[in-house]
Amino acid sequence: MKAITIILFAAILVVSGCKTKPDATSALSEITWGKEGDKVITLFTLTNKNGMEVKITNFGAVINSIVVPDRNGKMENIVLGFDSLKSYQGTHPYFGSLVGRYGNRIALGKFSLNSNNYTLAVNNGLNHLHGGIKGFNKQVFSIDTAYSTADSSVVGLSYLSPDMEEGYPGNLTVKVNYVLTNNNEIRIEYEAETDKPTVLNITNHSYFNLTGGKENILNHELVLLADSITPTDSTLIPTGILAPVAGTPFDFTVAHKIGERIDQVPGGYDINYKLRNKTGQFVQVAEVYEPVSGRVLQAYTTEPGVQFYTGNFLDGSLTGFNGTKYEKHYGFCLEAQHFPDSPNKPQFPSVVLNPGEKYTQLTVYKFSVK
Ligand code: GLA
Numbered sequence: 001m002k003a004i005t006i007i008l009f010a011a012i013l014v015v016s017g018c019k020t021k022p023d024a025t026s027a028l029s030e031i032t033w034g035k036e037g038d039k040v041i042t043l044f045t046l047t048n049k050n051g052m053e054v055k056i057t058n059f060g061a062v063i064n065s066i067v068v069p070d071r072n073g074k075m076e077n078i079v080l081g082f083d084s085l086k087s088y089q090g091t092h093p094y095f096g097s098l099v100g101r102y103g104n105r106i107a108l109g110k111f112s113l114n115s116n117n118y119t120l121a122v123n124n125g126l127n128h129l130h131g132g133i134k135g136f137n138k139q140v141f142s143i144d145t146a147y148s149t150a151d152s153s154v155v156g157l158s159y160l161s162p163d164m165e166e167g168y169p170g171n172l173t174v175k176v177n178y179v180l181t182n183n184n185e186i187r188i189e190y191e192a193e194t195d196k197p198t199v200l201n202i203t204n205h206s207y208f209n210l211t212g213g214k215e216n217i218l219n220h221e222l223v224l225l226a227d228s229i230t231p232t233d234s235t236l237i238p239t240g241i242l243a244p245v246a247g248t249p250f251d252f253t254v255a256h257k258i259g260e261r262i263d264q265v266p267g268g269y270d271i272n273y274k275l276r277n278k279t280g281q282f283v284q285v286a287e288v289y290e291p292v293s294g295r296v297l298q299a300y301t302t303e304p305g306v307q308f309y310t311g312n313f314l315d316g317s318l319t320g321f322n323g324t325k326y327e328k329h330y331g332f333c334l335e336a337q338h339f340p341d342s343p344n345k346p347q348f349p350s351v352v353l354n355p356g357e358k359y360t361q362l363t364v365y366k367f368s369v370k
Contacts, residue, residue: 024049026182028148028155033057034085039140041085046153046180051075052367054180059088060137061098061157061176063206065321068184071294071369076212078295078367080311080320080331087320089138093313094205095320097137098176099130101161101168102351103203104272104307104340107237109167111343113197113352120167125235132166136174136202144175152181163196170196170355185366192359199351200359201338207311207331208297210290213321216329217310218259221289224252224308226273230339230348240345242274255289258310258332268312268329272305272339279304279349282362286334294369301336301363304349309333336363 026048033043041059053075055064065077081095082088088095102120109120109128121132130137136159145156154177161172172194179187188204209217229250230238245251249261250271262268277283285299285306299306309332316327324330342348353359 024051025150026148026153026180028146028153030146033059036089036140041140042143043085044146044155046148046155046178048153048180048184049182050184052180052184054178054186056155056178057085057088058141058143058157059085060139061141061159062088062137063096063178063186063204066186066206066365066367068295068367069369070212074293076293077321078208078210078212078297080207080209080213080326082320092318094130094137095207097205098141098202099205099335100136100174100200100202101131101166101172102128102199102201102343103130103205103335103337104201105129105235105237107235107341107344111199113169113199113343116169118167118169127235127237128167130205134166136161137205141176145177152179154179168198170194170198170353172198172200172353174202183366184368185364188361188363188365190359190361190363192353193355193357194353195355197352197354199343200353201342201351202361203303203307203335203337204363205333205335206365207333208288209331210288210295210297211293213324213330216327217332218257218262218329219291220258220332221255221291222252222258222332223255223287224273224306225284225286226275226306227253228274230272230274230305232271232340236270237341238272238339238345238348240347245273252286259329262310262329268310270307270309270312272307272337274305274339275301275303277302277304285336288332288334289370296368296370298366298368299334299336299364300366302361303336303338303363305337305339307333307335307337307340309335336361
């Protein structure tokens, strides 16, 4: 009789356990993902009370995945990336990475600062791109904090880039906090300090695909709150002028499908937009809507520009999540940044960081449905 009572009690517990949803709250967990040399690489999973889930690793400070609901509540990952650390250690086009020291290009890998000439690693034709041969995307970040409160989960990472790394002057300390809030926002908070005058332009290089990776991004509808671009030469170095977008296929001040006029842009979009803010002022950059899933991404930043890139160099040679071959235009990037080649363009907002100054940037990606 006693045994039957216990079994019955256990059964009731199991059944009620299945029915009762535990109180959802923010949470954070971690696993050891692998190693880079003798350094341990960790993969963090941040969840919020709505079940949104973001994975972050200290290898390259990469955002590995972002799982958000569609309008029916279906949860899917909406960024390009890989299941394994090994794939991030190999060659890939900066999926989810923290890019630095300089996001985008510096012409011929050369600049001068305070009458000193600097020569950077050249890794994109004749130019320097995204921090050089071993940029921040390939570095192991220290884990400073990882915790969760009722309202958010936070992973804080940092990296000390030594003087003259990839040719850049100054010992530079870079810190980034990734915060997942209960408003379905990822807040990316950056800080940096140097011990010699240097240049700095860091960004996150996530490739979004709000379909959950089912098709390319050409049917996504984009509003980009910017009135001009920095046109480039054939090597994607800005000519130095600002050109109005009005009347061109670059005008997204009202919603257009990304694919609507892309044929008029050779190769696809890969261009820096000047935002409407004063440098440092936090403003909305863009809203992207994917009509089938109903998912919406809103981007905000304190940076003066954003690189809108439509995955033009993806060619199907990389296989990512769920065995998906990442073909041309399979993801889009909204890389909050200073303008490309600013160290050689005095007319662009300054990217100089001096000792005693603190670099700060806040960029937010917020998800919802319509
Ligand atoms: C940025 C650049 C592109 C390309 C990608 C990475 O978006 O503007 O030209 O280099 O990064 O492949």
